[in-house]
Amino acid sequence: MELSKIFLPVILFVLTLGFGLWLSLSGKPYSGWPFNIHKLLALGAVILAGLQVYSLMSGPSPQGWLFVLIVVATLCTVTLFASGAFLSIGNWNAQMLLNIHRIAIAMAIICVAAVITLLSRKVL
Numbered sequence: 540m541e542l543s544k545i546f547l548p549v550i551l552f553v554l555t556l557g558f559g560l561w562l563s564l565s566g567k568p569y570s571g572w573p574f575n576i577h578k579l580l581a582l583g584a585v586i587l588a589g590l591q592v593y594s595l596m597s598g599p600s601p602q603g604w605l606f607v608l609i610v611v612a613t614l615c616t617v618t619l620f621a622s623g624a625f626l627s628i629g630n631w632n633a634q635m636l637l638n639i640h641r642i643a644i645a646m647a648i649i650c651v652a653a654v655i656t657l658l659s660r661k662v663l
């Protein structure tokens with residue numbers, strides 16, 4: 540089943556969420572290794588997800604809802620990396636950045652779940 544390719548990025552994404560919560564709960568200043576693991580897991584999840592979604596979309600380029608969802612998920616990812624970077628620099632309004640990080644996480648989860656559902660209908 541081709542869709543099993545999505546499992547590894549999903550596991551990395553869930554681990555990213557876990558380390559993000561740990562980071563939030565442990566407070567500032569952010570401890571070095573959970574922060575680095577959070578960033579590296581996020582990077583790994585995004586690269587793997589991008590590669591796997593690309594390889595699952597064999598045939599014509601995505602259209603309709605699939606296209607919209609992939610664009611929104613990409614914008615959420617950019618927002619996550621930007622808000623995460625500004626949170627770590629620490630000279631912006633932290634609460635506002637954390638809210639942006641949280642909204643982008645929620646939207647990314649919805650989009651990724653919807654993309655997986657649409658792709659599974661095509662692939663299975």
Ligand code: HEM
Nearest residue numbers: 555556559560562563578581619620623624626627641644
């Ligand atoms: C796929 C990408 C990412 C996901 C899913 C993610 C997820 C999370 C989650 C769930 C939290 C806990 C938020 C809360 O308390 O409700 C968090 C916190 C945090 N994340 Fe991320 N994150 C991602 C990428 C990044 C990146 C790339 C960076 C840094 C460049 C980053 C920096 C931070 C920081 C600094 C916090 C702690 C905020 C605080 O409570 O003060 N994140 N992240």
